[in-house]
Amino acid sequence: MPLISVTRLRVRSWGYVAQFAWQSLKSAKQAERSTGFLGGRLLRNPKNAFWTMTAWKEDAAVNAFRSAGAHGRVMRKLLDWCDEAAVVHWHQQTLELPSWQDAHSRMVKEGRPSKVNYPSAAQASNLIPSPEPSRIEMTLKPARG
Numbered sequence: 001m002p003l004i005s006v007t008r009l010r011v012r013s014w015g016y017v018a019q020f021a022w023q024s025l026k027s028a029k030q031a032e033r034s035t036g037f038l039g040g041r042l043l044r045n046p047k048n049a050f051w052t053m054t055a056w057k058e059d060a061a062v063n064a065f066r067s068a069g070a071h072g073r074v075m076r077k078l079l080d081w082c083d084e085a086a087v088v089h090w091h092q093q094t095l096e097l098p099s100w101q102d103a104h105s106r107m108v109k110e111g112r113p114s115k116v117n118y119p120s121a122a123q124a125s126n127l128i129p130s131p132e133p134s135r136i137e138m139t140l141k142p143a144r145g
Contacts, residue, residue: 036061
């Protein structure tokens with residue numbers, strides 16, 4: 001059964017947005033080349049909020065991706081760059097990625113906050129705003145070898 005991983009991050013200052021965007025693109029390319037990656041989407045929302053949704057063949061695949069390469073390096077910076085962060089994972093029967101609203105529902109019910117060094121009031125109260133439709137959305141596809 002595929003593993004779905006969803007994250008929501010809010011970059012706390014415009015000063016970090018360019019670096020965050022660049023590192024996000026590098027991490028997205030890394031995901032597309034990763035063994036076990038099945039597909040994904042990225043979404044940019046107002047107030048520097050960013051959503052990721054990825055599907056993986058198995059837990060080991062996402063665990064290997066998480067700590068390696070560009071993604072592994074940028075994760076350490078997110079402690080300072082972000083003031084809100086949350087994650088949720090679940091297994092499902094189909095390969096089809098859920099809607100952003102379904103991902104948000106899972107995040108609210110089953111997700112957990114991630115550590116940040118400068119938590120916002122929303123982070124402290126575990127408030128996760130719903131994703132908004134955006135023209136800034138990217139689809140990720142596995143690289144064909």
